[in-house]
Amino acid sequence: MDMTMIIMMVVMIAVFYFMMIRPENKRKKEAEEMRNALKNGDKVTTIGGIVGTVVNVKDDKFVIETSADQVRIEFAKWALSTNDSAIEAAKEKAKKEQEEKARAVAAKKAERANKKNR
Secondary structure, rough: HHHHHHHHHHHHHHHHHHHHHHHHHHHHHHHHHHHHHHOOOEEEEEOOOOEEEEEEOOEEEEEEOOOOOOOOEEHHHHHEEHHHHHHHHHHHHHHHHHHHHHHHHHHHHHHHHHHHOO
């Protein structure tokens, strides 16, 4: 009876780790990488919902320009919610890769059709 209790505890801890702790650490790491990759010209959104273009990046702070009036606001890097420029770039890259795969599949189908016709 004691052995089954120990096994159940180990299983519960393992499930807790893989379902809760590990994904949270992964999200934190991705957010940190996003903040470190911030550069001038990126369109960003802060956790407060302020949208703007990055005009200056420092070690732990960044400055965004929020409108055509050239209003500039300085934020701590932890206040960054999303980097819209990076998201758009990732979407474009995924779209290009998908188009390349589609071309490769079409080329293989055409090649097979040519072999059958011979």
